[in-house]
Amino acid sequence: MANMIQTGARGFLKGAAFDAADAKAQGIREDFPILTAGPTKQGAPLVYLDSAATSQKPRVVIDAIVDYYENTNANVHRSIHRLGEEATAALESGRAAVADYIGAASSREIIFTRGTTESFNLLASSLCRRLEAGDEIILSEMEHHANIVPWHMAAQNYGVVLKFLPLNEAGDLELSDLDRLLSPRTKLVSLTHISNLLGTINPIGQIAPMVHARGALLAVDAAQSLPHMPIDVKALGADFLAFSGHKAFAPMGIGCLYGRQELLESLPPWQGGGEMISAVGLHGFSVNELPWKFEAGTPHVEGVVGLEAALDYMQRLDPAWIDTWTASLAAYTIERLEAIPGVTVHGAPRLRAGLFPFTLDGVHAHDLAAFLDRGGIAVRAGKHCAHPLSDKLGLLSSCRVSFHAYSTRADADALIKRLTDAARRGAIV
Numbered sequence: 160m161a162n163m164i165q166t167g168a169r170g171f172l173k174g175a176a177f178d179a180a181d182a183k184a185q186g187i188r189e190d191f192p193i194l195t196a197g198p199t200k201q202g203a204p205l206v207y208l209d210s211a212a213t214s215q216k217p218r219v220v221i222d223a224i225v226d227y228y229e230n231t232n233a234n235v236h237r238s239i240h241r242l243g244e245e246a247t248a249a250l251e252s253g254r255a256a257v258a259d260y261i262g263a264a265s266s267r268e269i270i271f272t273r274g275t276t277e278s279f280n281l282l283a284s285s286l287c288r289r290l291e292a293g294d295e296i297i298l299s300e301m302e303h304h305a306n307i308v309p310w311h312m313a314a315q316n317y318g319v320v321l322k323f324l325p326l327n328e329a330g331d332l333e334l335s336d337l338d339r340l341l342s343p344r345t346k347l348v349s350l351t352h353i354s355n356l357l358g359t360i361n362p363i364g365q366i367a368p369m370v371h372a373r374g375a376l377l378a379v380d381a382a383q384s385l386p387h388m389p390i391d392v393k394a395l396g397a398d399f400l401a402f403s404g405h406k407a408f409a410p411m412g413i414g415c416l417y418g419r420q421e422l423l424e425s426l427p428p429w430q431g432g433g434e435m436i437s438a439v440g441l442h443g444f445s446v447n448e449l450p451w452k453f454e455a456g457t458p459h460v461e462g463v464v465g466l467e468a469a470l471d472y473m474q475r476l477d478p479a480w481i482d483t484w485t486a487s488l489a490a491y492t493i494e495r496l497e498a499i500p501g502v503t504v505h506g507a508p509r510l511r512a513g514l515f516p517f518t519l520d521g522v523h524a525h526d527l528a529a530f531l532d533r534g535g536i537a538v539r540a541g542k543h544c545a546h547p548l549s550d551k552l553g554l555l556s557s558c559r560v561s562f563h564a565y566s567t568r569a570d571a572d573a574l575i576k577r578l579t580d581a582a583r584r585g586a587i588v
């Protein structure tokens with residue numbers, strides 16, 4: 160700990176430890192073709208600070224997908240030929256890898272989806288068919304739309320009642336508020352692990368026992384946490400957990416809904432079609448066993464192949480290191496951005512991941528993002544698919560910086576330099 164400073168509950172790398180981590184990140188960049196491809200069209204090197212939207216892809220993932228298409232491609236679970244069996248083996252190997260990565264008891268607990276959004280649509284549609292009008296679901300004000308809109312739709316369709324945990328000035332949830340909102344009618348609490356706008360890391364490990372003690376279930380949105388920290392569904396106490404592969408080095412269009420086996424067994428299927436049935440007649444059908452019961456139609460095998468390679472790569476980088484490095488780089492950057500006149504970094508949660516929103520007085524976030532882009536710096540601008548949170552913060556729009564394992568001090572310094580320039584120019588950026 161000699162090279163760490165403590166801020167709140169979190170230790171940040173400093174001094175020689177920061178330099179060593181930065182050197183490791185520079186080495187990691189070499190694994191990413193897009194980061195080593197030379198100057199962008201704008202003529203400047205790419206400074207990619209939008210990893211919370213999607214991560215860049217390492218060579219190992221790209222190679223795994225190419226290899227799959229060159230040597231294995233076939234449809235799965237239905238072809239009695241060598242390629243079909245190999246493609247099926249690749250799909251099921253990916254499922255086992257995900258189960259292993261998140262500490263699931265069995266690969267039956269891993270349902271492949273298109274991503275976090277589809278996972279929550281599946282969960283909301285299926286679970287709420289088992290609920291009664293008036294049953295309650297608790298969400299928070301900091302949720303991404305993926306963990307709000309499917310529940311609104313369920314409220315319209317099934318009469319379930321939504322309650323929202325507020326967040327405090329700093330951008331944290333208060334456990335006392337959760338205690339107050341939980342009631343005998345609460346059936347599910349569904350919360351994000353990390354806010355995609357403020358970077359708040361929620362204390363899921365403390366929340367789970369409170370939820371379970373009141374007889375409710377806990378769903379966790381791990382879209383921003385799985386790519387940046389070790390995830391163990393048992394340690395978290397998650398009954399359900401959703402994530403998207405594309406934020407964790409894998410391709411777009413593949414993600415996962417984890418659910419405890421007995422819960423998934425008890426839920427009705429969602430979409431209908433091939434694969435999710437064991438038999439079909441003209442007057443009905445019978446449902447397949449887990450996990451295929453929730454996977455109608457031809458699956459995204461190439462995506463699963465990429466996801467397995469991505470999780471293997473992330474494991475080798477060490478997710479705990481990614482968390483420490485990206486949070487330390489965020490702390491380094493925030494300290495310097497806050498020293499620029501007119502720049503505001505929003506929120507100050509107790510524990511913050513490697514992402515945060517900022518604004519520059521008098522400049523619309525879209526104009527600021529366009530100005531940064533002309534310097535080769537990619538940040539996201541807007542409401543970040545978190546309208547309720549953005550509105551609560553009084554932000555019409557904001558820019559968001561988000562780091563990943565390949566982000567370096569040079570990236571942060573490029574942002575600081577160009578923002579200093581933007582602040583000097585003011586509204587004429």
Ligand SMILES: Cc1ncc(COP(=O)(O)O)c(C=O)c1O
Nearest residue numbers: 274275276303305355382383403
């Ligand atoms: C916290 C959070 N939840 C859900 C999502 C939705 O992910 P996807 O669009 O991959 O389904 C995102 C994406 O940014 C997110 O940050």
